Amino acid sequence: MxxxxxxxxxxxxxxxxxxxxxxxxxxxxxxxxxPRKRVSADILIRDREGRILLVDPRYKPDWDVPGGMAEANEAPHEAVRRELREELGLDVTVAGLLIVDWVPPHGPWDDLLAFLFDGGELTDDQVAELEIADDELSAFEFCTPQQAEQRLRPYVWRRVAVALDVLETGRVQYLR
Incomplete structure (x- = not known):
């Protein structure tokens, strides 16, 4: 029965x-x-001049914001902290959520929930101590929003642009 x-x-x-x-x-x-969802967790980090930290991953053609994929049963904010420590040797406090973006299935990929967190502003000392800590990255650079728009894939730039607005308004955004 x-x-x-x-x-x-x-x-x-x-x-x-x-x-x-x-x-x-x-x-x-x-x-x-x-069903299970893929989850990415990225972070918006700025320097004292307001420039955005971008990374150049070896495994894809475009620049990106720091972060990566969450592991099974890992909270998104912890995933981004882990990725920052692994890739740049940086340990930051995740200040808050800026964006959640639902990305529909595309190419070989199932759908994705993409979180973008506020990593705040690094001090000059923190910027000076940044270094590539593993071979997933070939470079990192602080960029103006205009430079970031040129380097990022359009949908990643859209997240960053909305996140910059969220920093001003304080209103977390859900994108799709």
Whole structure:
């Protein structure tokens, strides 16, 4: 006999109370069948002049903002902190969320939730200490918004441009 959510043997005792192990098994089965989302976590970091930190990944043709893909069961803000430590040896406090962008399926990729966080402004000492810490990056540079627009893919620039506006308005944006 198959059990259904909330099924009771007697009208007074639901499955989650009567058999907690069976209830957890039921939930685990449902969890295993649910779709998974890819999640990216990037960060907008500026220097004292307001220029934006960009990175040049070796594995793709265009510049990008620092960050990367979240691992299984990793919170997006922790994913971006990990990526910064791994790639640039930089440990920053994630100041807050600026953008969530839903990217539809394209090419070989399923859809994606892209988070863009505020990494604040680095001090001159922090900028001086930046260095490439692994071989995923070939370069990094602080760029004006105009330079960033030229180097970034259009959809990445769109996120950055909206994020710069969010810094002024304080209104987190959902893009799609």
């Amino acid at each position: 198959e059990r259904r959510l909330g099924e009771t043997v007697n009208a007074d005792v639901p499955l989650y109370e009567r058999d907690p192990e069976a209830w957890r098994a039921y939930l685990a089965e449902g969890n295993a069948k649910q």
